[in-house]
Every structure is written in C-alpha cells, then in structure tokens.
Amino acid sequence: MIKKSYEEIISTLTKKFKEAGLDTEKAKSIAEILTEGELLGHTTHGLALVQAYLDELAGGTMEKTGSYEVLNKTIVAEAWDGRYLPGTWLTEKAIEKATEMAKEYGTGTITIQKSHHIACLAAFLEKTTRENLTVIVACSDPKNKAVAPFGGTIPMYSPNPLAIGIPTESEPILIDVSMSTTANGVVNRAAKNNVKLGGPWLLDKTGNATDDPQAIFDNPPATVLPLGGMDLGYKGFALGIMIEALTGALGGHGRVSDPSRWGASVFVQVIDSSKFGGEHYFLSEMQHFVENAKNNTPLNPQNPVRLPGENGLKKKQLMLKEGIIIPENLLVFFE
Numbered sequence: 001m002i003k004k005s006y007e008e009i010i011s012t013l014t015k016k017f018k019e020a021g022l023d024t025e026k027a028k029s030i031a032e033i034l035t036e037g038e039l040l041g042h043t044t045h046g047l048a049l050v051q052a053y054l055d056e057l058a059g060g061t062m063e064k065t066g067s068y069e070v071l072n073k074t075i076v077a078e079a080w081d082g083r084y085l086p087g088t089w090l091t092e093k094a095i096e097k098a099t100e101m102a103k104e105y106g107t108g109t110i111t112i113q114k115s116h117h118i119a120c121l122a123a124f125l126e127k128t129t130r131e132n133l134t135v136i137v138a139c140s141d142p143k144n145k146a147v148a149p150f151g152g153t154i155p156m157y158s159p160n161p162l163a164i165g166i167p168t169e170s171e172p173i174l175i176d177v178s179m180s181t182t183a184n185g186v187v188n189r190a191a192k193n194n195v196k197l198g199g200p201w202l203l204d205k206t207g208n209a210t211d212d213p214q215a216i217f218d219n220p221p222a223t224v225l226p227l228g229g230m231d232l233g234y235k236g237f238a239l240g241i242m243i244e245a246l247t248g249a250l251g252g253h254g255r256v257s258d259p260s261r262w263g264a265s266v267f268v269q270v271i272d273s274s275k276f277g278g279e280h281y282f283l284s285e286m287q288h289f290v291e292n293a294k295n296n297t298p299l300n301p302q303n304p305v306r307l308p309g310e311n312g313l314k315k316k317q318l319m320l321k322e323g324i325i326i327p328e329n330l331l332v333f334f335e
Helices: 006-019 024-039 047-059 087-105 184-192 213-217 229-251 279-294 310-322 328-334
Strands: 069-073 077-081 107-115 134-140 161-166 173-178 264-271
Touching: 006 024, 006 047, 006 328, 024 047, 024 087, 024 310, 047 328, 077 087, 087 107, 087 134, 087 264, 107 229, 134 229, 161 229, 184 213, 229 264
Parallel strands: 077 107
Antiparallel strands: 069 077, 107 264, 134 161, 134 264, 161 173
C-alpha cells in the first residue's frame, strides 16, 4: 500500500492529462475532481476513473481542445453544448457561471448537452456550500441503458444521480444519490472482484431480485433496480424520470438523439438564500435540523444519526493529513 500527499497526486495526474493532450486548466480539473471523489469515499468514481479517462482521450472520444458553445441564454439560465470536452471542467465552469447568476438574481441554472462523463457529483459541492450557497448537480447518460422502468424488464435509462450541497452554520450537508439501487461502477467493481452486492439490487433475466453482479453479463442482462427495489421502486422510477427531464430533455440532447458516445447530459443550479427568506434564517433553519437529527435517539447507541456527507468530510480530513492510498493500477504513475 502506497500513500501520497494531495499535492503530489494533483501534480502527477495533471501532468499525465496534459501529456494526453489537455491544457493545464482542463487537466487540473480532472485531477482535482477525481481526487476529491476519492477523498470523500466515492472510490468507484474517484481515482479509479483515471485510466478510463486517459483511454477516452487516446481514443478521441473525450475531446481535448476548444470550449463549450452557449446555445441559449437569459439572465438566470443558459444551455450549453459541451462538445464532449472533459465533464469535470464543464461542470465546474457551469457552477461558476450559475454562482454569478445566483449572487445577482437569486438563482442560476445551466444545462450541458454532450458533456463527457462528470465523475463523482459530490466532488463539486463543498466549495460552493462554503460560500453559503445551495448547489444542485444532476446528470444522466443518454447512451447508457442500465435501469428498467418499475414493473418492466428491459433496461431503458441510466442510474441518474442527483447531488445537493446545502450550507449550515456548521458543516455542509452533501447529498449524492442515484435514482437506482446502485451505480454501474459499483456493479462492475463487484463483478470484477467476484463478490456479492450489498443487497438484491439487480433484477435478473428470470425476473427475480439478485445480489449477484455477474447477472449483468447474462443474456439478456440483469437490470439495475430503481431506488426502492422490488417493493418501492415506483418511487425511484418517478425520481429517475425527474432527472431525465432536468438533464436530457431540458438540455436538448437525450435518448431520442441516440448518441453513440459515452457522456452526460447535465443540470446545474445554484441558489442564493439571501435573495429569498434570508441567508441568516436559511443557515439557522438547516442548523436546527442538523442538531435535531444528530440528537435523535439512535437505534444503536454505537451508531448515532449522521448527516449525508458527514463521513465523507471526515475521511477527507484524515486522508489530507495522513495521505491518500493509490490504487494498484495507478502505482506506475507514481514510481
């Protein structure tokens, strides 16, 4: 096991992505967002994606040069064509622009069509919440079909994650959840390591729920169940539809466009509470909620209630202090 400092990882990965053809800004964006995902504990969407991104650059399916195109705009909303440029960079740029709008007008919303993959959504949240702003990031992959509609058996849409960063008077709440029982990366990792999933999260070809990730390779393949599983999956299906509407449909590029490239349709929104009921009230209200949740009598005294993102932020601080473990497939980069 090898550990490296945050600064060394960012420097090494930025250099690697520059060697792959990206300018410094885009290369550093990928390095920082993938590392942030790793720090927060989202390891399937952290440093594990480095080689996949390098392969996409080498194959020409992630574009290297140029910028996004603004397709439509108002004072509080814009629609962008990302031209399959690095999704981390596009999403960071969208948050920056939406933040400018929100500080002036209360909200700012950006959609991005034809973005490349945007990695871990939670990795985009903390910076903006530290400015006492609420940030929402959602995405779908209009090429990917992994989840069947509730009651169906044929994969139709992607896991469709939604992330929300909410400021409080103390630590921010960082929510990052898929509208399916699990993410594709989790299934693929479990299959590769020949271990079971954490629950019956897949629907196999016989119509039964299973925890066997190998079922994804059956013919026909298993599908990822909507959030809520066999009992309450209609709720996850409904939320999945919401993400489809906010991303592909609102952005002007979704499944009806029949894309041939791995990528993302992205929705970004930033909200400034000072333009609504007031920043002081917002922060005190959310802090009140946090304190009541954490003081709630736990089912197990050894496991008190924790807020979304709480463990991730603790992991981040520990790794920033003690070093970040380098995955085996990346050790060659740090020799």
